[in-house]
Amino acid sequence: MRVVVVGGSGLIGAHVVDVLRERGHEVTAVARTARPGIDRALDAERATVAELRALVAGHDGVVYAARTDEAKPLPKPIYPGFRANLVEPLARLFTAARDEGLTRGALMGSYYTYFHRLHPQWRLPEHHTYIRCRVEQAAEARAAAGAGLPVAVVELPFVLGEGGGRLPNWSGPWERWARSGAPLFAPDGGTAAVSARSVAETTAGALERASGEDLPVADQNLTWRELFARIAAATGRARTVHRLPGTAVRVPATLGGALMSLAGRQSGIDPAHFGRLALTDLYVEPVSGRSLDAAIRQTVRAG
Known part of the structure; x- marks a missing residue:
């Protein structure tokens, strides 16, 4: 296959490029800025269908692996901006891929869409603009692609590891906390986790x-x-992690959400609702069972 990987310099995209090449496929790695290992510099979030057709012409498949910061506070209303980053570029990309006769595609989604299917009573898209746009992203990408271009949605949980010189966007504060020697606390609940290589x-x-297919992934x-x-x-600072009461999560999250709203700002993940969601077992089944040790060491830059 000949495959275009958009976001080919990122944590996940760099691994996708490597794995495809290891399997004998030809890859065109695309990123916003030119750098070693990138074959084409293009801002796919703003590119027109015509520009994207020129990019994917002559290829068999396309992967969209660009990243969006769902928790960054932004001025209200945030929905148009999230649509412009998460939904509209995918619709243009897969329209271009369809028009150029590509036969397969994949995009990096979120495990929140997996939980939305499992637990519609949680009403996740109603509470969280980010999740609403992830649901729309998958639907509109597939609608643009049409029946002849199947699009897999890889639904990502917490991703661990390093790729393209990049780390998960949450890793810095967690690493500094762990290295500080300060007492560690964590609430009830948990999450699925996966290495970038497994993705x-x-x-x-x-x-x-x-x-x-929709493909929830977890190791x-x-x-x-x-x-x-x-x-x-x-x-290298192993120690006991103490239980944090649920109220110590819910109350600050609710207060933080209220203060953000008073300031005329909003994030893609609603803090008040997420304060309750984080206390849930956000687990994916089945899991691969692969070890995460190496990916965790890479995440904290100790490997």
């Missing part, structure tokens, strides 16, 4: 099968206390 292998497999399900303890151990 890339799932993505490559989906392209090879021309899959149009392990970890409580927050387990995850924090493993991060601390990877920094």
Whole structure:
């Protein structure tokens, strides 16, 4: 196959490029700015359909692996901006891919859409603009692609590891906390976690099968206390992680959301609702069972 990887310099995109090449496929790595390892510099979020057609022409598949910061506070209303970043570029990209006769595609989504399918009573898209746009992203990308171009949605949980010189956007504060030697606390609940390498292998497999499935991915399900303890151990500062009462999560999150609203700002993930959601077991089944040790060491830059 010949595959375009948009976001090819990022944490996940760099691994997708590597895995596809290891499997014998030709790859065109695309990023906003030119740098070593990037074949084409293009801002795919703002590119026109005509520009994207020129980019994907002659290829068999396309992967969209660009990243969006869902928690960054922005001036209200935030929905148009999130649509412009998450939904509209995908619709243009897969329109271009369809028009150029590509036969397979994949995009990096979020495990929140997985939980939306499992638990519609949580009303996640109503509470969180980011999740609403992730749901719309998958639907509109597939609608633009049409029946002849299946699009797999790889639904990502917490991603661990390093790729293209980049780390998860949450890793810095957590690493500094773990290295500080300060007492560690974590609430009830937990999350699915996956290495960037596992995401890339799932993505490559989906392209090879021309899959149009929703693909939730996880290597392990970890409580927050387990995850924090493993991060601390990877920094060389192993210690006990104490239980944090749920009220110590919910109350500050609700207060923070109220203060943000008073300031005329909003984030893609609503703090008040997320304060309750974070106390839930956000687990994905099945898991691969692969070790996360190396990915955790890379995440805290101790590997």
